[in-house]
Amino acid sequence: MSDTYLRPENPAAAIAAEPRDPVTQSAAEPPERAGSGRHWSGWPVIAGPMAVAAVVGGYEIGGPSLWRDEAYTKDAIGRPFGQIFALLGHQDAVHGAYYLLMHVVVAVIGTSATALRLPSLCAMVIATGFTAAVARRAAALARPPAAGSAGAGFPGTSRRLDVPALTGLLSGLLFATAPYMTYYAQMARSYAIETMFATIATYLLLRAWPDGRWRWWLAYAAAVALTGLFNIFGLLIVAAHGVTLLLASARGADSAGRRIGRIPLRWLAAAVAAAVVLSPLPAVAGHQQQQIAWLARPHYRAIERLLTTTAGSRELVLPLALLALGGVAAAWLADGWRPLNPAVIALPWLAVPPFLLIATSFVKPVYYVRYVEFCLPALAIVAGAGLTGLIRLAARTPLGRLRVAGLSSAGPVRAGPVWAWLPAALVVALLAALLAGPQQAIRQTAARPDDLRRASAIVAAQEQPGDVVFYIPLTMHVLGTGYPAPFLRLRDIARGRSAIASATLAGTEITSRAELKSRFTDVRRVWVVTGASNYKFPVPATRVDKEKMALIAGAGLRIIGRWQAGEVKLTLYGPSGP
Numbered sequence: 001m002s003d004t005y006l007r008p009e010n011p012a013a014a015i016a017a018e019p020r021d022p023v024t025q026s027a028a029e030p031p032e033r034a035g036s037g038r039h040w041s042g043w044p045v046i047a048g049p050m051a052v053a054a055v056v057g058g059y060e061i062g063g064p065s066l067w068r069d070e071a072y073t074k075d076a077i078g079r080p081f082g083q084i085f086a087l088l089g090h091q092d093a094v095h096g097a098y099y100l101l102m103h104v105v106v107a108v109i110g111t112s113a114t115a116l117r118l119p120s121l122c123a124m125v126i127a128t129g130f131t132a133a134v135a136r137r138a139a140a141l142a143r144p145p146a147a148g149s150a151g152a153g154f155p156g157t158s159r160r161l162d163v164p165a166l167t168g169l170l171s172g173l174l175f176a177t178a179p180y181m182t183y184y185a186q187m188a189r190s191y192a193i194e195t196m197f198a199t200i201a202t203y204l205l206l207r208a209w210p211d212g213r214w215r216w217w218l219a220y221a222a223a224v225a226l227t228g229l230f231n232i233f234g235l236l237i238v239a240a241h242g243v244t245l246l247l248a249s250a251r252g253a254d255s256a257g258r259r260i261g262r263i264p265l266r267w268l269a270a271a272v273a274a275a276v277v278l279s280p281l282p283a284v285a286g287h288q289q290q291q292i293a294w295l296a297r298p299h300y301r302a303i304e305r306l307l308t309t310t311a312g313s314r315e316l317v318l319p320l321a322l323l324a325l326g327g328v329a330a331a332w333l334a335d336g337w338r339p340l341n342p343a344v345i346a347l348p349w350l351a352v353p354p355f356l357l358i359a360t361s362f363v364k365p366v367y368y369v370r371y372v373e374f375c376l377p378a379l380a381i382v383a384g385a386g387l388t389g390l391i392r393l394a395a396r397t398p399l400g401r402l403r404v405a406g407l408s409s410a411g412p413v414r415a416g417p418v419w420a421w422l423p424a425a426l427v428v429a430l431l432a433a434l435l436a437g438p439q440q441a442i443r444q445t446a447a448r449p450d451d452l453r454r455a456s457a458i459v460a461a462q463e464q465p466g467d468v469v470f471y472i473p474l475t476m477h478v479l480g481t482g483y484p485a486p487f488l489r490l491r492d493i494a495r496g497r498s499a500i501a502s503a504t505l506a507g508t509e510i511t512s513r514a515e516l517k518s519r520f521t522d523v524r525r526v527w528v529v530t531g532a533s534n535y536k537f538p539v540p541a542t543r544v545d546k547e548k549m550a551l552i553a554g555a556g557l558r559i560i561g562r563w564q565a566g567e568v569k570l571t572l573y574g575p576s577g578p
Contacts, residue, residue: 045136045165046129049172053128056177056439057121057185062114064445065453067566068531070188071482072505074111077102079500086503091291093284097229098190117185120192124185127192130199131175131377135342135384136168137206142331142341161395163388167342171384174431175377179312179438184373186443190230191373197227198237198374202349205241206340209248209264221270228278232285233371235278236353238271240375243348248340295365298358302367306354309369310379313438319431320379326386342385349378391424448566450531452482455565459527460486462561462572468493468520469527470548472540476530477506479568490527493519494548513547520551525560528552528571537569 066074076087076099084103088096102119109115175181184192201223208216227234245263311317331343354372361367445451469490471477477499480487494516496508510516528548532538540546552573561572 045168046132046172048169049132049176050125050129052173053125053176053181053185054121057124057182060443061117061121061186062112063443064113064186064448065451066113066116066188066482067448067450067452068478068482070113070116071452071478073099073102073188074116075478075481075499075505077106078111079103083500083503087505088284090503091288091505093281093288094232095190096281098193101193102188113188116188120187120189121185123192123196124181127196127199127377128172128176128181130196130203131380132168132172134168134199134203134206134345134377135171135381136164137203138340138342138345138381139167139385139388140164141206141210161392163392166391167385167388169384170387171342171381174384174387175380177431177435177439178376178380179316179435179442180309180373180376182439183442183447191370194227194231194234195374195376197223197230198234199377201227201237202241202345202377205244205267206345208270209245209267210340212264212266214266217266217270220267221273224271225274225277227374228274229281231371231374232278232281233353233357233366234374235275236356236372237349237374238274239356240348240352241267242271243352244344247344247348292366292368295361295368297365298361298367302358302369306369306372310350310376312435312442315434316431316438319427319434320383323383323386323427324379326389327382327384328386330385330389330392342381346378346382346385350375350382387424387427390427391421394421394423445566449533450479450482450568451565452479452568455479455529455563455568455570456483456486458563458565458570459490463489463527464525465489466522467491467525467527468523469529470494470545470552471506472528472530472538472545472548473542474509474544475506479529479531487529493523494544509544511544513543516544516547517551520555523555524575526552526557526573528573530569530571531567532569533567535564535567535569537571 072092073095076084076092076095079087081100081103084096084099088099092099102116105119106115109118184195201220204216204220204223208220224235224238227237242263245267249263307317308314311320327346328343331341353375354367357367357371441447445453463486467490469480469487469492471479471492471494494509496502496510499505499507502508510519528537530538540549556576557573558576559571560574561570563570
């Protein structure tokens with residue numbers, strides 16, 4: 001490929017520059033066609049979806065209550081740098097980069113729910129822009145070499161449909177309005193940042209592979225490493241990219257530089273470099289596997305949840321699946337299944353990471369739907385390609401050739417080919433109708449497992465001086481850290497060392513039965529705080545937890561109040577008499 005396409009003088013502006021590949025654009029192309037899409041191919045294709053993502057993701061961002069994972073974030077990032085590093089040596093090493101970044105952020109903007117979630121929103125806005133850029137560039141690389149087929153023409157006019165720009169725009173808008181884009185944009189965890197780097201890495205792959213120069217591959221390696229740094233499972237993007245390169249090479253595409261079989265040597269070197277840089281992280285995380293001990297082998301409901309999560313709701317699965325199939329069909333029929341196209345980029349990205357995690361989980365459970373969240377942009381890309389293919393198909397039908405005649409003071413006028421857009425407009429209207437409900441639901445507290453704000457309000461309204469609190473099990477300490485003020489007024493008589501002193505997330509508890517009993521004096525009321533996905537009081541499993549319940553029973557205390565706040569269960573025990 002020509003360097004005039006692959007080597008812009010300003011690489012930093014590459015994301016906004018429409019690719020002009022002389023292989024896919026005839027030198028004899030008419031001036032009207034060459035310039036027809038310039039206003040489409042600049043920043044609006046990127047900035048438009050980003051603006052939509054900022055509005056959609058930012059609306060009511062501080063409304064939902066923090067839930068337990070966000071409470072872990074709030075607790076961890078509030079510690080001094082040294083204490084954060086000490087924590088990572090015991091727990092949550094996989095979130096270390098995120099905690100350190102957020103420690104700096106909250107020092108500037110505070111620890112409100114809005115402030116904690118703002119970095120995730122910014123990351124998703126950037127991810128939206130790169131989703132549009134990936135789709136646009138992949139569609140440009142897929143354009144057939146024949147000059148006359150580079151775009152879908154509107155019959156009877158010199159106007160051409162700018163297929164790459166339209167694919168990028170629609171893909172970006174689909175991602176910007178996806179319910180689970182909103183969900184993770186409004187979550188104070190690392191998943192949105194991981195998604196951002198995954199989209200950047202994919203874009204850089206499309207820059208580096210045809211170009212072959214080391215500067216692009218080094219940038220790609222850095223993006224892959226950052227993806228894995230913010231979530232170790234994000235490294236699975238490399239496997240997806242490997243499948244993409246195999247598929248593209250099998251169709252005859254070549255890349256600059258040497259290859260091992262069908263794999264570019266420089267891609268392999270970049271992938272290995274990223275893995276080597278991150279090698280200490282899996283080693284440390286391997287010693288902290290108790291944090292994912294709650295995971296179980298996936299079954300059919302896990303697959304069903306993956307589909308509904310990726311689509312945004314059960315009702316959206318079929319429409320988006322049909323659009324995705326349309327994207328594959330567009331690559332096969334309209335573009336002759338060129339070596340690189342949106343389907344070749346998106347399908348491995350969408351399928352390979354979940355498949356690998358689910359398959360591994362039958363040996364050692366490691367899969368959960370949040371861990372493959374970085375694959376969400378892929379669905380938007382292939383669906384955006386399908387929607388573009390629908391427009392191109394409609395433009396070639398008799399309906400697309402229909403003209404509406406009219407008159408003006410200057411004489412007869414023929415209206416443009418508005419009917420060519422009608423099928424796509426109907427699909428967009430259907431998607432908008434189906435998205436409204438999930439978008440509203442996803443930003444409610446009920447969409448999160450816990451309602452820590454309500455739990456805190458309940459304790460604040462009901463607590464009395466001298467009240468004791470037991471957390472069953474110990475890890476349920478996190479339920480009191482999202483909105484901690486009322487919980488801090490309760491006496492935690494089972495506490496051994498604090499979370500900071502023990503460099504852990506929950507702290508430690510005393511193990512001596514005699515000591516616990518000696519502390520259980522002058523106790524009239526006891527709060528038991530727990531949380532379980534089955535909304536039932538858990539059966540105490542440890543010796544300490546069993547002793548807690550035995551002390552309550554031995555003191556003759558009975559249940560005088562029960563409250564539920566999502567999966568948080570608050571039980572208040574008090575005297576049996578007046």
